[in-house]
Amino acid sequence: MNLNITLLPGDGIGPEVLAQAVKCLRAVEETFNHNFSYIEASIGAVAMDQTGSPLPEETLEICKASDAILFGTIGTLKYDDNPYAKVRPEQGLLQLRKELNLFSSIRPVKIFPTLLEKSPLKKEIILGTDFVIYRELTGGIYFGEKKLSADGTVASDLCEYSEKEISRITHLAFKAAKNRMQKLTVVDKANVLETSRLWRRVVSKIGESYPEVALEFLLADNAAMQIMLNPKQFDVILTDNLFGDILSDQSSAICGSKGLLPSASIGNDYAMFEPFHGSFTQAKGKNIANPIASILSAVMLLNHFGLNEEAQAIIVAVDKALRKNISTKDINPSSTYGTSQVGDFISQNIIDSE
């Protein structure tokens, strides 16, 4: 397969962890006879220093011309210390998501067997957990009309959803469930919210076209309990922007370490893949950042294009590294392996099992 991949290293540890993901993609190209081309563009604080904008026009054009985007991390201490800065690095990412209409955030929740002890949950609770959250990313209360009364004593936020906004992500979630364990759990508060009731109607109607997928509805408060009590019951969770924000962060805590989780932002035309963690500026350039979340974001990229064997080959290599304790200090405090050594090991162990 030929793929044009835009690389957006961004700030902090972004460039060094992204470089390890690219090592793995190059190994996949070689092992499985693909031809990926890479073009790098700037975003975030580094772009602001170069051009004044956190999302230069050139970067946007490059992204639009590519098949997929592999993103590093964004933000620097310089701007973190100044919450009132008018232009902030993170705006580059928000603006990019908006320009590319990336309406769905995808967050897989699965823990490597070697890392079970990192979870705050007991082993018997977490063992076998493997689900993915589809969170609507561009609608709902975060984007609705905000008001503050003239005297400043009454504030409001409007949560609004249209059938169109719901149906496009619902199709993505049903398709994912169809290719996984055929179960879709919609999380809402339909007992009290009109938007939730619209979600239920739209999802139920669309569900008729996916008869092989078992559809269930779960109230958000109960979902937050169930994620702690019995996370292995879930396959695909579909939910709105606010509930998805809370539940996907809660779910990532299941895995104990943030350094291991990837995420994707998907639209109808574009797709972007990135680690869940932040830019960890203090570690920049020190060769200590854990590259696994970034490497797993490349795995999501491969899965997105149906390259599932290739994706699995990387996962097997990551698992091998973890079993051999070839990991950064956040996983194994006595480790002498740095970011690039971990990337080297994983990329060198990507083999075609056929």
Added chain:
Amino acid sequence: MNLNITLLPGDGIGPEVLAQAVKCLRAVEETFNHNFSYIEASIGAVAMDQTGSPLPEETLEICKASDAILFGTIGTLKYDDNPYAKVRPEQGLLQLRKELNLFSSIRPVKIFPTLLEKSPLKKEIILGTDFVIYRELTGGIYFGEKKLSADGTVASDLCEYSEKEISRITHLAFKAAKNRMQKLTVVDKANVLETSRLWRRVVSKIGESYPEVALEFLLADNAAMQIMLNPKQFDVILTDNLFGDILSDQSSAICGSKGLLPSASIGNDYAMFEPFHGSFTQAKGKNIANPIASILSAVMLLNHFGLNEEAQAIIVAVDKALRKNISTKDINPSSTYGTSQVGDFISQNIIDSE
């Protein structure tokens, strides 16, 4: 102290668990020389069968004339099986909260040492956890204007808060923190919501009158992570209706069993105490329901009136019962103790330690 307490047994296991809580209150009266009087009134399905209304006028009058309300549970299978019934037992409870203006839900999260193994979290994570959630109960998005477009394709819910709604619960939360570990954590999404920003301003201003309380703000998604990763960092959590709904249910999962958690609904003029669990109709009259949540709701009642030694005496007796394995089958599957035997033991072991 003289107290007039209204008893609302309600449906399902409500009457039998409430009876054990009353046994404990009577033991407290005797041991500590108080004089509580009890008057029983009907609510829920049982009231509907008797009067047609889930909250008879007489019940409301009795509640308004008392110092506190001790509530059982509400709901029966008959109505659970018919989600379209126009009048439902649960409406009795919602209407009562509204009539009495109970704007604050209080949910303590603490686990008995003997029950640590019931938690899905690892022992070292949960050990020492002791916090309480103050959830705003009568405002926010659950009560805001709901709209559905004429063609049914666009729905909305309005989240609105006034300074007055925020400030009355904020004072309750600060007072609680002052009497506990002097830490108040406000949970919101101030990075995206106008209502959250109003909460921050109002709480910050009120905080100036409670200089002994350390005030911190936490985004709701991060809070959901932190409750799993490090629940012992919290003392008092204050939050709005929606976030409180999700986080208090998530927090109750920390304790593993729902049969052990009490809650309170407090206003400026009235206070009601109840177990967190539901009416568990299948167990009704079988003497198998766990009475501890109901007994602990009586503990919250005593604390509410400053009877802290008395409250502690019940907790010590509950702890003794658990240590001696005098508990119902949900806690100890091989137990031969029923609801009333557990209530007898606990009430007979309430002693004045002075």
